[in-house]
Amino acid sequence: MTHVFGRHFLQIPGPSPVPDRVLRAMSQQVIDHRGPEFGELGLKALAGMKTIFKTEQDVIIYPSSGTGAWEAALANVLKEGDRVLMYETGHFATLWKKMAEKLGVRAEFIGGDWRSGADPDQIEQHLRADSAHEIKAVCVVHNETSTGSVSPIADVRRAMDAAGHPALLMVDSISGLASIDFRFDEWGVDVAVSGSQKGLMLPPGISFNAVSGKALEAARNNGMRRSYWDWQEMVEINGKGYFPYTPATNMLYGLVEAIDMLHEEGLDTVFARHQRLAAATRAAVRAWGLEVLCNRQGHESGVLTTVMMPEGHSADAFRAQALRHYNISLGSGLSKVADKVFRIGHLGDINDLTLVGALSGVEMALSKAGVPHEKGGVAAAMAHLESTPAPGIDA
DSSP states (O other): OOOOOSOOEEESSSSOOOOHHHHHHHTSOOOOTTSHHHHHHHHHHHHHHHHHHTOSSEEEEESSOHHHHHHHHHHHHOOTTOEEEEEOOSHHHHHHHHHHHHTTOEEEEEOOOSSSOOOHHHHHHHHHHOTTOOEEEEEEESEETTTTEEOOHHHHHHHHHHTTOOOEEEEEOTTTTTTSOOOTTTTTOSEEEEESSSTTOOOSOOEEEEEOHHHHHHHHHSOOOOSTTOHHHHHHHHTTTOOSSOOOHHHHHHHHHHHHHHHHHOHHHHHHHHHHHHHHHHHHHHHHTOEESOOSTTOBOSSEEEEEOOTTOOHHHHHHHHHHHHOEEEEEOOGGGTTTEEEEEOOSSOOHHHHHHHHHHHHHHHHHTTOOOOSOHHHHHHHHHHHSOOTTTOO
């Protein structure tokens, strides 16, 4: 392969670029995962993740992808034949439903158009109709990575409470955590799922379940046969900073460093930075004369922006041109929107210049690929950034 000079722009919505500080932390030598030094590392990582989830409850760390944490969430509190209510926000909500069905769970899907987050009113109506309380859990994706739409989790909890329904609230925040606001305790979440490779700025490889006391009690009395994913075994040994099987030691080094970085900036500042960059991206898309897939105001993601291609133009062909000519990777469209959209990630270790560089690559690639558009998207993004204070920097 011919060497490509300059920096590669990884602008997919995860895995996100890993900061140098995190890479250096991960380069430490492996230690004895049964020794006292590891116990200190484990306790620091577990306590740090509680601050990211904003919870006083247990957080469990698995050496797995987010898909593993999905399965852990389902397997611990549900058994075959149980009913769950899920909402079709996009590709990943659909995959979580398919997993539930493979495990023998009866998943009821509230249909969506992939252009917004979950509708709390529809969830409340379905729960009110379940007078026998057969539905054991409501599963919602917080930030739908395929569409760039955010579900209002606090409103979903209020809808569940208004319906007087005892179902558990289970939330996938794999791409939302550490990029947009998430409040496990305050929002009354029972199980939250996340992964390392998005807002936490780590490579893929570890995942998380945050678990309420109500969910732990359900796991003691319900759930499927399980071993690797069992919460109880993890919680017992986690109390001393250890794990029941070999942990991903160097990922934990990186996790502790990433958590420190997030708190040095301040979580509220992190969230404000993401929202500001997202708004600048949407300004660019509008100036190009293109359409953002998420069309519900207030549901737009700070993590990514999904852009609809003009009719008759291939998103995949455009992405290939962008990579070949400008060394930028953009996210592909998935399942229902395959080849119809492309996704611009603006999460994690990113600032104004990173975003402007990425949007410049997109604008040049639109021209190179012959995609109908107006010029000036980058200028529109720059104007937005210039007119809005940078959180944590501008007085």
